[in-house]
Amino acid sequence: MPEWRKDPLVERWVVIATERGKRPCDFKVPVDEKKEGRCPLCPGNEKETPPEIIAFREQGTRRDTPGWWVRVVPNKFPAVRVEAKEGVRRHGVYELMDGLGAHEVVVEAPDHDAYLVTQNNRQFEEVIWAWRQRHLDLRRDSRLKYIHIFKNFGQTAGASLEHTHSQIIATPMIPVDVREELQGMRRYTQATGRCILCDVLDQEMAERQRVVTQTDKFLSFAPFASRFPFETWIVPREHQHDFGEIRPDQVPDMARVLRDTLLRLRESLGGPPYNLVLHTAPVNETDTMHYHWHVEILPRLTIMAGFELGTGFYINPTPPELAASTLREQEVFCLPPVMEHAQREVTRYV
Amino acid sequence: MPEWRKDPLVERWVVIATERGKRPCDFKVPVDEKKEGRCPLCPGNEKETPPEIIAFREQGTRRDTPGWWVRVVPNKFPAVRVEAKEGVRRHGVYELMDGLGAHEVVVEAPDHDAYLVTQNNRQFEEVIWAWRQRHLDLRRDSRLKYIHIFKNFGQTAGASLEHTHSQIIATPMIPVDVREELQGMRRYTQATGRCILCDVLDQEMAERQRVVTQTDKFLSFAPFASRFPFETWIVPREHQHDFGEIRPDQVPDMARVLRDTLLRLRESLGGPPYNLVLHTAPVNETDTMHYHWHVEILPRLTIMAGFELGTGFYINPTPPELAASTLREQEVFCLPPVMEHAQREVTRYV
Numbered sequence: 001m002p003e004w005r006k007d008p009l010v011e012r013w014v015v016i017a018t019e020r021g022k023r024p025c026d027f028k029v030p031v032d033e034k035k036e037g038r039c040p041l042c043p044g045n046e047k048e049t050p051p052e053i054i055a056f057r058e059q060g061t062r063r064d065t066p067g068w069w070v071r072v073v074p075n076k077f078p079a080v081r082v083e084a085k086e087g088v089r090r091h092g093v094y095e096l097m098d099g100l101g102a103h104e105v106v107v108e109a110p111d112h113d114a115y116l117v118t119q120n121n122r123q124f125e126e127v128i129w130a131w132r133q134r135h136l137d138l139r140r141d142s143r144l145k146y147i148h149i150f151k152n153f154g155q156t157a158g159a160s161l162e163h164t165h166s167q168i169i170a171t172p173m174i175p176v177d178v179r180e181e182l183q184g185m186r187r188y189t190q191a192t193g194r195c196i197l198c199d200v201l202d203q204e205m206a207e208r209q210r211v212v213t214q215t216d217k218f219l220s221f222a223p224f225a226s227r228f229p230f231e232t233w234i235v236p237r238e239h240q241h242d243f244g245e246i247r248p249d250q251v252p253d254m255a256r257v258l259r260d261t262l263l264r265l266r267e268s269l270g271g272p273p274y275n276l277v278l279h280t281a282p283v284n285e286t287d288t289m290h291y292h293w294h295v296e297i298l299p300r301l302t303i304m305a306g307f308e309l310g311t312g313f314y315i316n317p318t319p320p321e322l323a324a325s326t327l328r329e330q331e332v333f334c335l336p337p338v339m340e341h342a343q344r345e346v347t348r349y350v
Numbered sequence: 351m352p353e354w355r356k357d358p359l360v361e362r363w364v365v366i367a368t369e370r371g372k373r374p375c376d377f378k379v380p381v382d383e384k385k386e387g388r389c390p391l392c393p394g395n396e397k398e399t400p401p402e403i404i405a406f407r408e409q410g411t412r413r414d415t416p417g418w419w420v421r422v423v424p425n426k427f428p429a430v431r432v433e434a435k436e437g438v439r440r441h442g443v444y445e446l447m448d449g450l451g452a453h454e455v456v457v458e459a460p461d462h463d464a465y466l467v468t469q470n471n472r473q474f475e476e477v478i479w480a481w482r483q484r485h486l487d488l489r490r491d492s493r494l495k496y497i498h499i500f501k502n503f504g505q506t507a508g509a510s511l512e513h514t515h516s517q518i519i520a521t522p523m524i525p526v527d528v529r530e531e532l533q534g535m536r537r538y539t540q541a542t543g544r545c546i547l548c549d550v551l552d553q554e555m556a557e558r559q560r561v562v563t564q565t566d567k568f569l570s571f572a573p574f575a576s577r578f579p580f581e582t583w584i585v586p587r588e589h590q591h592d593f594g595e596i597r598p599d600q601v602p603d604m605a606r607v608l609r610d611t612l613l614r615l616r617e618s619l620g621g622p623p624y625n626l627v628l629h630t631a632p633v634n635e636t637d638t639m640h641y642h643w644h645v646e647i648l649p650r651l652t653i654m655a656g657f658e659l660g661t662g663f664y665i666n667p668t669p670p671e672l673a674a675s676t677l678r679e680q681e682v683f684c685l686p687p688v689m690e691h692a693q694r695e696v697t698r699y700v
Contacts, residue, residue: 001434002449004522011526015429015449079365079657079665084351092553093546094574099352099365150656158655167656172354175661176361196443203442224444277660298659305508306500306517307429309648310627311525315429 005225008196009184010177014225014314022229022317024326027301029270032155032162040076041163043110049073053104054133056126069123070130071107072168078103079169086143086172102138102170106130109164115271116151116164117262124255127166128246131278134168135244139283144170146178146282149243154273157300166276174282181279182291189290195239197292200224210324213260217253220261222320222327229302229318230269230327232261234295241291243280258295264327265299273300355575358546359534360527364575364664372579372667374676377651379620382505382512390426391513393460399423403454404483406476419473420480421457422518428453429519436493436522452488452520456480459514465621466501466514467612474605477516478596481628484518485594489633494520496528496632499593504623507650516626524632531629532641539640545589547642550574560674563610567603570611572670572677579652579668580619580677582611584645591641593630608645614677615649623650 003016040048043066052064053072061067080101088097108116108127116124131149138147151166152158174182188196204210204221212220212232220234234257236250246254265272275298281288308314353366390398393416402414403422411417430451438447458466458477466474481499488497501516502508524532538546554560554571562570562582570584584607586600596604615622625648631638658664 002428002430004430004447004449006438006445008443008445011529013521013523013526015451017429078352079367080352080354088356091574092557093358093549094553095356095358097354099354101365146661148657148660150660152655156653158653169657171363171661171663173363175663176363177660177662179361180662199443203444207442224441275656275659277656279660296660303506303508304654305502306625306627307498307519309625310500310527310629310646311496311498311519311521312527312530313521313525 007223007225008200010180011184012225012227012312012314014227014316016226016319017315017317018319021319021322023322024230024269026317027229027269027272029272029301030154030156035162039112039161039163041071041105041107041161041165042112043068046071049105050076054130056130066110068107069110070126072130072134073105073107075103075105075167080171082141097172100143100172102141102144102168104134104168106134106166106168107163108166112163114164115266116153117259117266119164119259121252121255121259124259125251128251128255128258131166131168132244132246132251135280138168138170139244141170142284143172145174145284146171147280148175149278151276153276154271154300157273157275159273174285178279178282182282182288185290185292186287195290195292197235197294198239201235201237209321212264212324212327213257215253215257217250218257220257222324224320226316226318226320226323227314228298228300229316230265230272230299230323231316231320232265232297232323232327234258234261234297236293239292241281241289241293242283243278243293244283260332261297261327263332264330265297267332268326268330269299269301274298275300357573357575358550360530361534362575362577362662362664364577364666366576366669367665367667368669371669371672373672374580374619376667377579377619377622379622379651380504380506385512389462389511389513391421391455391457391511391515392462393418396421399455400426404480406480416460418457419460420476422480422484423455423457425453425455425517430521432491447522450493450522452491452494452518454484454518456484456516456518457513458516462513464514465616466503467609467616469514469609471602471605471609474609475601478601478604478608481516481518482594482596482601485630488518488520489594491520492634493522495524495634496521497630498525499628501626503626504621504650507623507625509623524635528629528632532632532638535640535642536637545640545642547585547644548589551585551587559671562614562674562677563607565603565607567600568607570607572674574670576666576668576670576673577664578648578650579666580615580622580649580673581666581670582615582647582673582677584608584611584647586643589642591631591639591643592633593628593643594633610682611647611677613682614680615647617682618676618680619649619651624648625650 046064055068055071057068084098084100280293281291396414405418405421407418434448434450630643631641
């Protein structure tokens, strides 16, 4: 018998096919065609992007030239813009406003053919530092209410550039999905005095059925009401509402568990397309301490169709218990932990 | 400058690229590979589906044999099942229940190669009668709270069978997307005494910028805050909360405007994949009179990626005004309005 499961944070029910769960071999993982032509994100082509906002680069190298290992630039075709004006206008029954916001690209490594996961932990840490630094800078614009950090991997998941990268879109309103999580978490805290996601972590650590991997500071697990096959969440084990407040001692752990999880997905499924989204408390808002930030990795092995788009509910053919045991038992190879630049003195904070 | 636009029903903001809107020629419309093998939905293969629930068929023909022009069968691989038990269980912090519900397939024509739109209006009417009849029957099960009628067209939109068909999934809870519309509509009615979608229709009829096509009883238009390029809604012009209450005099109009809209999409874009969802008031619930039912046609020309999946907001590269004028100005061919079976005496209500 299939099962309806409810997300503990929001009003989202998911049908889990518990009987004959789809395993990795049941999915056809699309293979992207290699793109021809010059890559605007490669070292040497820095002039093809707008001027860099920040870069972690070797000392003595100049802005917008090679020598960086992580580089953040404005999106050349931004969905939203910082030059726009604030303020909602009415047009009859409708509301609209200028396309205010920020849209940036985080180039996660210089090597065009690098996957994020085949970089070492240290490179991953640097990406997290870049995310954090942009988060802290963007929130200084009091017109912005949310900073959305995300990554599209593979054409099926919406990646239009091959070169490993993530994106940041800051918006002048709280996204509806984050608002709903915020409200759900607030209700739970008001009712119990505890945090729902802290309680979820406790239960997952005790049951271990849905755990993928863990470190001292982070847990990676397949959520009880997973929307997608092999969906995995990465959550800090201590309550922390705001990704911007991640501490230096948490970063290496986060890099390790994130990379380990993505490696397991890649080894189990053969490089599936995925979206990675970082959910954190809204910025420039009060009463957000009950939020608990986390990363959601959403593999795109199924198609969202008329059921999902019409209801907001999902049908998931792979029970999270099966997904977690597959990923947990997957052997992963390890890369040497230290890359060249990591041993040099670097200017990380430009 | 791009524009943020808010959906009038729910808290959903969409970025509309107003400057260089993407036109039909800017989209690569996928061409599905023709499938080999026997089609379980074709006449003669009736034994390959579970026994039919209803069929509109020629008098004297037997159940589960040819002679039908619309046929409804249980889904052979149902996501949810009527045999399941009601009642939410707890598992620690989580909630779950048996996979209660109904999952049916509406075979919309006997001809394997028919598109729904190349059928005539009368065939389309028959499909709407089948939807209505199943809606009215399913709601008699008081455990069910919503009857979701939808159609996936094209592999990119999730269609796994080529033969023209739609689906019905009835659920024991109100889908979150419908609940949000319901709440938004209720708030507006409480504040103004009017229906928001009635007011939207008035404004659209007055402005005409986003109108695609209309009849006496239905309006087809590109919504102000369209999530998808060429998204089109079809709404009854008189306030009606419940699709199940559609009257005989509305059915031919609905068939005409629905078919006309889908034809325009097909002629403009070359048969794009789409999802069609019918949003109507929940069943077996009180206080739903302020709802206004409607059909949403969601072409799948863009990819929902990390922005959409992480925020619930959308980026739409085609302004609805451009989409509507393209569709409005599209010439459409007409098929002869009468098919053979339509002139016979038929058993429509089995």
